[in-house]
Amino acid sequence: MTPYPIKILIVDDEKNVRRSLSLTLQDAGYEVSLAEEAIDALSRLQKEIFDLLLFDIRMGDVSGLQLFQKTRALGITTPVLFMSGNASLTEAVDTIRLGGADFLEKPFAPERLLLSVARALRMGELERKLAQLSHEGPKKEMLGESKAIRALYQAIEKVAPTRSKVLIQGESGSGKELIARALHKLSHVSKGPFIKVNCAAIPSQLIESELFGHERGAFTGATQLKRGLFELAHGGTIFLDEIAEMSESAQAKVLRVVQSQEFSRVGGTQVLTSDARILAATHKDLLQEVQKGKFREDLYFRLNVVPLCSVPLRERKEDIPLLLHSFLAECCAENGFAIKEVSPEAVSALMDYSWPGNVRELRNMAERLAIFAGARVEFTDLPSEIFPREETPAPRAPAEGALSLEQFKKQSERDYIIATLKRLHGNVSKAAQLLDLERTYLHRKIQELEIKKSEYF
Numbered sequence: 001m002t003p004y005p006i007k008i009l010i011v012d013d014e015k016n017v018r019r020s021l022s023l024t025l026q027d028a029g030y031e032v033s034l035a036e037e038a039i040d041a042l043s044r045l046q047k048e049i050f051d052l053l054l055f056d057i058r059m060g061d062v063s064g065l066q067l068f069q070k071t072r073a074l075g076i077t078t079p080v081l082f083m084s085g086n087a088s089l090t091e092a093v094d095t096i097r098l099g100g101a102d103f104l105e106k107p108f109a110p111e112r113l114l115l116s117v118a119r120a121l122r123m124g125e126l127e128r129k130l131a132q133l134s135h136e137g138p139k140k141e142m143l144g145e146s147k148a149i150r151a152l153y154q155a156i157e158k159v160a161p162t163r164s165k166v167l168i169q170g171e172s173g174s175g176k177e178l179i180a181r182a183l184h185k186l187s188h189v190s191k192g193p194f195i196k197v198n199c200a201a202i203p204s205q206l207i208e209s210e211l212f213g214h215e216r217g218a219f220t221g222a223t224q225l226k227r228g229l230f231e232l233a234h235g236g237t238i239f240l241d242e243i244a245e246m247s248e249s250a251q252a253k254v255l256r257v258v259q260s261q262e263f264s265r266v267g268g269t270q271v272l273t274s275d276a277r278i279l280a281a282t283h284k285d286l287l288q289e290v291q292k293g294k295f296r297e298d299l300y301f302r303l304n305v306v307p308l309c310s311v312p313l314r315e316r317k318e319d320i321p322l323l324l325h326s327f328l329a330e331c332c333a334e335n336g337f338a339i340k341e342v343s344p345e346a347v348s349a350l351m352d353y354s355w356p357g358n359v360r361e362l363r364n365m366a367e368r369l370a371i372f373a374g375a376r377v378e379f380t381d382l383p384s385e386i387f388p389r390e391e392t393p394a395p396r397a398p399a400e401g402a403l404s405l406e407q408f409k410k411q412s413e414r415d416y417i418i419a420t421l422k423r424l425h426g427n428v429s430k431a432a433q434l435l436d437l438e439r440t441y442l443h444r445k446i447q448e449l450e451i452k453k454s455e456y457f
Contacts, residue, residue, distance in 0.1 A: 005031040006121065009050045011041040011067065012083075013059035017106075021054065024110045025117070038062035038070070045071060050078055052101075052120055057084035057091055065094060072099070079124040081116055083108075096338045096375060119341055126325045142178045143326055144319035148311045152179070159306045160186035165258065167303045168281040170310030173360030176281040177241060179308060184237040189277055192236025195229050200242040207250045209266050218267020230263055233276035243303070244282040244289050248296070255299045278303070313355040313362060320350050323359065327366035328377075337370060345379040345430055349423075353386050379430050414449040417442070418456050426457030 008030050012018050015036075022032045033050070035041040037060050045053075053071070055064035062070075068080055082095040085106030095103045101120035104113065142149065159166060160183045168176045177196065184194045202210050209218075213228030230238060240246070246254070257263050261273045280303045289295040313320070324342060332339050355361055365383060373381040417431070424430045428446075432439040445451075 006052070007031045007033065007048070007050045008052045008054065008117070009033045009035060009041065009044060009048075010054045011035045011038065011059070011064070012054070012056040013037065014056070017056070021113070024113060028114055028117075030117070038067040041067060042070060042074075045076055045078075046074070051124065052117060053078050053080045055080055055082055057082055057095070058086060065091065065098065068095075068098065068100065079120040081120055099338065123325075123339075123341060126322060142175060142182060143323055144316055145322065146311075146316040146318045148316050149319060152308070152311060155308060156182050157186060159183065159308070161188060162306075163188070163277065165277075165303050165305040166279050166308055167286065167306070168279065168308045168310065169286065170281075170283065171312050171358055172283045173358035174310040174312050175359055176283075176310050177239070179310060180237070180239040180241075180279045180281060183279060184239075184277075187237065187277060189236050192276075193233055194237050194239065195233040195276070196239045196241060197229055198241050200245040204247040204250075207247055208253060211250065212253060212263045212265055214266035215268040218265070222267065225265075228263075228265065230257055230274040230276060231272060234274045236276055238274075238276040238278055240278065240280040242282055243280040244284040244286055244295055251296045251299050255296060255302065258299065258302045313358045317351050320362065321347055323362055324350065324366055327363050328370055331367045331370035335370065338375065340370065340373060340375060340377055342377040343379060345424055345427055346377050346382055348425060349379055349382055349386060379424065379427075380433055410449065413445070414451060417445060417449065418451060421451075421456035426453070 006029075008025055010018055010021050010025075010032060012021070013036055018034045018036070022034060025032050033044065033048070035044055039062070041053075041055075055067055057064040064082055064084070068082075071078070071080070079101040080099075081102050081104060082092075082100045083104040083106060084091070092103050092105070101123055102116040104116060142153070144150075156179065166180075166183060168179050170176050180196075181194060184190060197211065199207065209222075209226065209228070211228050211230055213226045213231055214222050216222060216225050240254070253263060257274060258278060261275055262271050263274065264271055286295060286300055286304070290297045290300050321342075324347075328342070329339050331337075350362075357364075365386065368383065369377050369381060417435070420431045420435060421428070424434070428442060429439055432442040435442065437445075
């Protein structure tokens, strides 16, 4: 329940339609306003704030699509449901392509209207949250409202304005670089450069040249002077990602910079300085690497002044709907697609998944869904790693007194249907789709096998 009444504006030139829609929505608890013409609607929209708009496509001198474009030109981003009884297929497609939340073809049942209204309001709420988060410090870099991620925000906001070294540890794909970028944006050197160094991607024989630069003739192939990344990061931030992969000799030179801000180019004798703020990150347990003799203890303690840990996605699952909506919106915008909605069954399956690849895995999956799913991401659109299709176990030879073959087939069929319905939270239509059965046939099977609703819902 929201703490304020949800306000809906209906714009339709047919009096009876306005009255019918108004009664249905008011009975459902919504606060409804009515407008007969586009000019009246625009006047209302510039004075009042609504949570949802219902536009008839064909009305008077200004169509619903033209009215939609005018509202967007005024900066009004309220979700819009389009409706029509005689729109062409092209017009119906255009409503979704241009950003409409849904299209309703008249006449439609009250249940269909209320379902579309509920979906559009959910989408609008997510978009408002995204807009709010984009103006809140590190949240522009890191989306989420879970308790764990909010605690991380608070830690970032405290340490960012200081000059302290920060060591960021956490699993791959969990957002360590986003933490580093947020620290930079809120720091005293935010106007300076942010230089990222992937220590794992640079060969050990080249890492020192990349970090500190080299003089002409320092080694074979060094045909001209090269400025290193510490030099380029002067006045800003240098982010040493996967620092545990750095060679021992490079670690020694980084320690010198950390201690005194001084370094020399490879093959050179001139002492240079860099006041870049140093941030480091690794997916490994760096203290264990020290104990194994693979990382310098003195460098570890110099870098680990303020430790921060990224949060794996399995520990912040309540952020999944917001993250998924954001990633889908981004991918759809990049490819010119209409924004896609996600079914509750699909969201439920995503919440049940363990996400070993963390946020990066979710982002990659969202890109695939943006390309291959329809206007609405359904449960069956999810890749097999998210929802593995269950396989029937290999049968064993029956023991004496065991079930007959026919009884075994019936029991196995019953168990499999119940398991599928449980996973889909009792949604028979989705279960039929997944089992590759006609919905009516599945209903008959449920009755035939005497499956009770209490067994799966």
